[in-house]
Amino acid sequence: MIPKTISHYQILSKLGEGGMGEVYLAEDTKLKRKVALKFLPPHLTKDKEATERFKREAQAAAALNHPNIVTIHEIGEHEGQIYIAMEHVDGxxxxxxxxxxxxxxxxxxxxxxxxxxxxxxxxxxxxxxxxxxxxxxxxxxxxxxxxxxxxxxxxxxxxxxxxxxxxxxxxxxxxxxxxxxxxxxxxxxxxxxxxxxxxxxxxxxxxxxxxxxxxxxxxxxxxxxxxxxxxxxxxxxxxxxxxxxxxxxxxxxxxxxxxxxxxxxxxxxxxxxxxxKPSTDAFLSKTQYFKSGFRNSNLTKIILLLIIIVIITIYFTARPRRSLRMNIKALTKSNRNVQSVDISSDGKALVYSAETEKLSESYNLFITWLDEDSTDQITNSTNSEQCPRWSPKGDRIAFIRKAGEDVGIYVMSISEKQEERLPTGRWDYINKIDWSADETNSLLAISGRRSSEVPIAVYLYSIEKKQCKQLSKPLITDLGDIDCSFSPDSETIVFFRGVSTGISGDLFRISVPEGKERQITFTHSDIRDVNWLSEKELIYCWNQNSIVSLYRTTSSGGTPELIIQAGSNWNISSPSVSPVSKSIFYIESIINYDVYRLDISAEKKIPTKIVHLGEYDFIWDISHDGKWILFTEDIGEAGMDLWICDSLGQNQKLLRKNGGAARWSPDSKYIILDGRQPDKSKRDIILLDFLTNEEKIITDSEYDDKVPCWSADGKWIIFSSNRSGNWEIWKKSLENNSDIQLTYQGGDYPALSPDGKWIFYTRERDIYKTSIDGGQESYVFKDDGSEWFLDKAGIYFFDQSTDTCNLCFLHFDSNTIKVIAELGGARLWGWGRVKSGNYIYFSHLEQLESNIMMVEFQ
Missing domain, CATH: 1.10.510.10 (Transferase(Phosphotransferase) domain 1)
Structure with a gap:
């Protein structure tokens, strides 16, 4: 409730309200004039982001003295409520x-x-x-x-x-x-x-x-x-x-x-x-105008005009595809996450995987009957059930179930609600499955891998013969072949082949059962969720500048055409096409991260939100005086942009476009980072002068060099590189430019111990350490995908192996684990993390919501 008197302003009446504030008519009792007072809404008063935006409005407008801009008189605060006093416009x-x-x-x-x-x-x-x-x-x-x-x-x-x-x-x-x-x-x-x-x-x-x-x-x-x-x-x-x-x-x-x-x-x-209004004189006037224009034209202009007309005519008549007119509507509205969706062959039912509880790790399967506008939950387990796919006849659903480290493929009968695990063998990971469209319904395409030591490949499984064979042959250094999808005639499978970094790649098609591969796209970009729009067209999601939109192209390649443009804070995934109506169903997701700070010395260890970074942004390092935080913003296939802000998330500034993982030098004068140079897809190690913003390329090779950190004396840079064919840990001298390989059995994401003697790094799902000079390595503990960072006496890590997330500490001396703080059930605490004094900074997946959308073409 706004009081009747604020400072020297007497409130008279409410004029209106908008997204950023409520506006009141008031009397300035000092200058005896009417003003408009704009207040930040009470529920946003504690939101630093909204407050900053509100103050910026006053600062921007107050700097402009112009008769066509509302005059700002004052910005003030009363009992925690911020307001702007501005000119009242009677109109x-x-x-x-x-x-x-x-x-x-x-x-x-x-x-x-x-x-x-x-x-x-x-x-x-x-x-x-x-x-x-x-x-x-x-x-x-x-x-x-x-x-x-x-x-x-x-x-x-x-x-x-x-x-x-x-x-x-x-x-x-x-x-x-x-x-x-x-x-x-x-x-x-x-x-x-x-x-x-x-x-x-x-x-x-x-x-x-x-x-x-x-x-x-x-x-x-x-x-x-x-x-x-x-x-x-x-x-x-x-x-x-x-x-x-x-x-x-x-x-x-x-x-x-x-x-x-x-x-x-x-x-x-x-x-x-x-x-x-049209008249004879007006008509004659226009006629004379055009005649005069033609009389003044020369032959060259006429010929050029005819050429342009011919070119335009050829262009519009020869185009193989026409623009789509469509109607978009939401089929589900919830604040839970949906992972994948598939429409039945008759176009009457959707099956999808969704959270059982908000921000949980458990996903179950649901069917929405479009004619009846009703939804049934068809699985009810504590496991994660993903990628449901209707059989061509619509009588069965195949899906992936992950229970701990066990991954399997199941088929459920819709009429009997009974499920059966298919004997496809052991899998380390499965990305996607898809039915063939032949009448026997006996073939499944599988994008998966048998172990973490091999890339993901496309497999072909015969339900009738109970046989599974590998179809595609990715390079050992590739991420592999994901998002497999059968063509309508079942003679081809399309998939995305990701390179070693997993950020970019291209679409391929492979013949069934011969296994002959053909590359479709040559964009070397971040493409996801490819599917068939028709026998000759594909649809897929394309990540550009961290915005994932829906595109289509021909199955033989060609210029991509935008179908649906995503927004700056929501993306598109899992497109599925109805064979009956050709409508497209897809998932619209909103993802946002916030940065929290935790005082581990406090009696009650409760994380405090300090700043909202946005989608896929996370912290890399904090300066040694605790004043400046380095964080990155994901910009899609191009990588990341490197930003800096103070310890409270304010005073944000872009340091470098295409700058990634970054670390402060021991004296906080320099920043070492990985980034891309212009016209180069691979990452190099770059030295950035914090004061002058001048940079020096430390590594300049045809390979990827990433995630650098400093030696304690500031003379060496430790980093991960695939220059040997595998990801290994290397170090480079800043004095004589020499390179030394430190690991030979695999290593990634290096971190230096506080005493400067040891390098800790990951391999698969484990953490190892070796001397700063290399040599014998030793096992530390199992990573399990958790986020971890070093301290003098041990390792902090986020244990998310159960329904709750705990910040834990592994003591090196006793080899015991202690729970430091209980963070609750919400997942992805610690995505990007750093310790400064008694404070730990980390990112948290604050918002993950998604709905199923339908596009009807007209």
């Missing part, structure tokens, strides 16, 4: 004006000019609004326009702000580059202004949809030319301004609002003759 919003009726052309031009002048002031101050929409435009009683709500503005040079759990801005007004999660500049505001102009003239936005993803698809794929019929009575020059403001190619768009103002002068000169 209404542009939204209210539009909802009354479409606005006259003269007024549209006048309003747009004023918006341009306000944005011009902001852009010259390196401030981008990023949320231009009718709700943020006020019009007073004298038709003077004010821009407000710079809460989403981003000033150039300002530290990177944390990601949000919801999409920034309003989707209908967002530019394509915003939707793709790319960097924005003033041209993003120009796109949004184009949408606002269109809406003022027509009463509706140009890109629409019943669901957010449908709007996104419309913005990224539909042509603005298709909307021309709604602008029949609008001056042609004004239409040109709108179209140029909303060009999808950012380089073809207006580069500044100054350019829009210049073109508006043309509109003012011509609009009367163009807008007037």
């Amino acid at each position: 209404h919003s542009l939204r209210e004006e539009i909802e009354t009726s479409p606005i006259e052309v003269d007024m549209v031009i006048d309003i747009t000019k004023q918006i341009c002048e306000g944005l011009e002031k902001a852009h010259k101050a390196d401030i981008i609004h990023r949320d231009v929409k009718p709700e943020n435009i006020l019009i007073d009683n004298d038709v003077r326009v004010r821009i407000l709500d710079f809460g989403l503005a981003r000033m150039k040079g300002v530290s990177k702000l944390t990601k949000e759990s919801s999409t920034l801005g309003t989707v209908k007004y967002m530019s394509p580059e915003q939707l793709r999660g790319e960097e924005v500049d003033p041209r993003t505001d120009i796109w949004s202004l184009g949408v606002v102009m269109y809406e003022m003239l027509t009463g509706e936005v140009p890109f629409k949809g019943e669901y957010e993803q449908a709007v996104v698809y419309s913005i990224l794929n539909e042509e603005i030319d298709q909307k021309r019929k709604n602008l029949m009575s609008v001056p042609l020059d004004l239409i040109d301004v709108i179209y140029k403001s909303m060009r999808r190619d950012i380089h073809g768009r207006y580069q500044s609002v100054d350019d829009i103002l210049i073109d508006f002068n043309k509109v003012g000169k011509r609009k009367k003759s163009i807008v007037s």
Whole structure:
């Protein structure tokens, strides 16, 4: 509840509210004037991220003194509630004006000019609004326009702000580059202004949809030319301004609002003759205009025009595929995670794997009957059941079950609800299974591996003969062949072959049963969940800049075509195509991490959240004075970006694009990291001067060198490399540039002991150590995929082997394990972790939600 008096402001009434605050009309008792007070909502008062964003709004707007921008008088705080005192505009919003009726052309031009002048002031101050929409435009009683709500503005040079759990801005007004999660500049505001102009003239936005993803698809794929019929009575020059403001190619768009103002002068000169009702004189005038144009044209221009027409005609008539028009809707709405989904051959039922409890490790199988709109749980175990697949006849479901280290393939009869384990042999890991479409239903494709010492391969299992044979032949150094999928005619299996790093690779197809392989794509990128759209087309999920969207291509290769664009905080996975309707079912997932700090010296060891990093971001190191944290942001197939922030998560700054695992030097003057150089896919070790930001390439080879750390004296760099054919631990002298191999039986993710004498590293699921000079290695303890880090007396690690997660400590001297803190049942504590003094910093999977979506093509 807001009190009646705040400082020297007397609250009079409530004006409204938005995502970032509530607004009240108040009287400034000192200056005897009315003001608008904007308060951070009470439930967000303790949210540092929202508070920072709220303060930024005031700082950005207060720096702008312009008649078309709402004036900020003061930013203050009262009893823990932060507020901004701003100019009160006696009028209404542009939204209210539009909802009354479409606005006259003269007024549209006048309003747009004023918006341009306000944005011009902001852009010259390196401030981008990023949320231009009718709700943020006020019009007073004298038709003077004010821009407000710079809460989403981003000033150039300002530290990177944390990601949000919801999409920034309003989707209908967002530019394509915003939707793709790319960097924005003033041209993003120009796109949004184009949408606002269109809406003022027509009463509706140009890109629409019943669901957010449908709007996104419309913005990224539909042509603005298709909307021309709604602008029949609008001056042609004004239409040109709108179209140029909303060009999808950012380089073809207006580069500044100054350019829009210049073109508006043309509109003012011509609009009367163009807008007037058709008449004989007007018709003759246009005819004479076109005749005059042709008389002034020379033969060369005519020939060039004809050539362009021919090229365009050939392009549009020769294209093998046409754009898809579609309707997207959610089939499930829950806050639990769904891992995989499959539609039955008759298109009537979905089977999927989902959490039994939020953020648990147990996944069971469910069937949703689309005709009946009902859902049945068909398994009920404490194990993890994944990748369910309908048989072609729809009478059985095959699935993978993981119980501890035991992995098996099961088949369940739908009518009898009885399951049977198939005798496929021992598996260390299975990624995916898929039925063949032949009438016998007797073949299963399996992407899996028999042991951790071999790459994942595609296997073919005959249910009738109970025989399993390896079909694909990946290199021993590859991650292997995942996401296998049978073609509709059962003669081909498509799969993704990942390289040794597991980040990137390409699609392949292999004939059944001959085993002849053929590469389909050559993008060397992060592709996932490939499936068949038809006998000649594939669909798959493609991770670009940490955004996983849905694409299609021909089964023989070709240019990928975007089907559904994901957002900056949600991704797409597990596409499944209905053979009946050709509808696509897929999973939409939201993933977010938060960073916590734990005081291990406190009596009650309760983690405290300090910052929200976002999707797939995690901590690498903290400076020796405890002031600066190094963390990375996943950008998809390109790797990671390296960032820095203070110990409370504030003052974030980008250190290096394509920079990964990083460690501070003993004197905190330098940072050693792994990163990619321009035009190079492999990672090198790079030395970065913290003060000057100058970098030096330490390793420059055709192999991957990664995860570096320092020797205690700062003279050597220890790192992992695959230059010998396997991942091994190496060290390199910074004085004479010599390289020394330290391990010969495998090693990864090295870490130096605090006394500088030992190197600890992982191999498979175990932790070993060896001397800083190499030699005899010794076993330390079983890793089991937990996150661990070193201390003088032992190893801290997160034990997530049961339903609860514990922070534990292994004492070297006694070889005993002690539970330091009980963190509860939520999984993935410790993804990225570091210790500084009595504090341990680590990331936590805070939000993992997913829903099943359906795309219907029109």
